Amino acid sequence: EAQVTQNPRYLITVTGKKLTVTCSQNMNHEYMSWYRQDPGLGLRQIYYSMNVEVTDKGDVPEGYKVSRKEKRNFPLILESPSPNQTSLYFCASAGLGAGADTQYFGPGTRLTVL
Amino acid sequence: SQQGEEDPQALSIQEGENATMNCSYKTSINNLQWYRQNSGRGLVHLILIRSNEREKHSGRLRVTLDTSKKSSSLLITASRAADTASYFCATAAYQAGTALIFGKGTTLSVSS
Numbered sequence: 001e002a003q004v005t006q007n008p009r010y011l012i013t014v015t016g017k018k019l020t021v022t023c024s025q026n027m028n029h030e031y032m033s034w035y036r037q038d039p040g041l042g043l044r045q046i047y048y049s050m051n052v053e054v055t056d057k058g059d060v061p062e063g064y065k066v067s068r069k070e071k072r073n074f075p076l077i078l079e080s081p082s083p084n085q086t087s088l089y090f091c092a093s094a095g096l097g098a099g100a101d102t103q104y105f106g107p108g109t110r111l112t113v114l
Numbered sequence: 115s116q117q118g119e120e121d122p123q124a125l126s127i128q129e130g131e132n133a134t135m136n137c138s139y140k141t142s143i144n145n146l147q148w149y150r151q152n153s154g155r156g157l158v159h160l161i162l163i164r165s166n167e168r169e170k171h172s173g174r175l176r177v178t179l180d181t182s183k184k185s186s187s188l189l190i191t192a193s194r195a196a197d198t199a200s201y202f203c204a205t206a207a208y209q210a211g212t213a214l215i216f217g218k219g220t221t222l223s224v225s226s
Contacts, residue, residue, distance in 0.1 A: 106156055
């Protein structure tokens with residue numbers, strides 16, 4: 001089954017404790033992206049990757065890191081989480097060929113930073 | 115930066131009625147997509163319309179695109195309670211280097 005998986009689905013942590021949210025897709029997609037969703041603000045892009053070893057900042061990259069060492073994985077790293085990073089996070093992937101524009105979303109990770 | 119802006123922000127209708135949501139954007143696009151999100155869950159792709167298309171249908175969904183006005187509308191006909199969700203438009207402009215930019219969404223409530 002074609003899908004994007006994220007782990008963990010729920011996470012409660014404390015300020016300053018490094019964490020990683022994993023994202024994996026099995027569709028051989030070139031493009032992967034991380035979004036955060038906050039009430040009243042919609043989805044905002046954090047980082048995206050057009051292919052392996054190619055990453056770029058989205059609209060709200062501060063406080064986040066990503067890596068793309070393999071095509072299928074795109075982990076989101078919070079080196080020193082802060083309460084303003086409490087949010088609902090989504091990973092998404094898409095092919096970049098003509099007509100393959102649809103993004104496929106993971107189920108989301110709800111992060112609370114105390 | 116956000117590109118799409120949906121209107122209205124919230125819409126409440128009765129089952130059987132039609133629901134219309136609008137989206138406006140600012141810059142040239144390659145395509146515009148509509149997504150649906152049930153509360154707290156991931157987004158599900160509904161329909162994509164390319165910049166050279168004016169109208170597209172998928173089941174009870176009808177999407178229009180007016181590139182001269184930089185706007186799109188999503189019509190859901192004969193709404194059902196199960197259509198209750200948030201709906202987002204998203205624009206793709208590959209020259210910008212990023213695939214999709216989302217609006218803030220329209221929350222649709224369909225009561226039976």
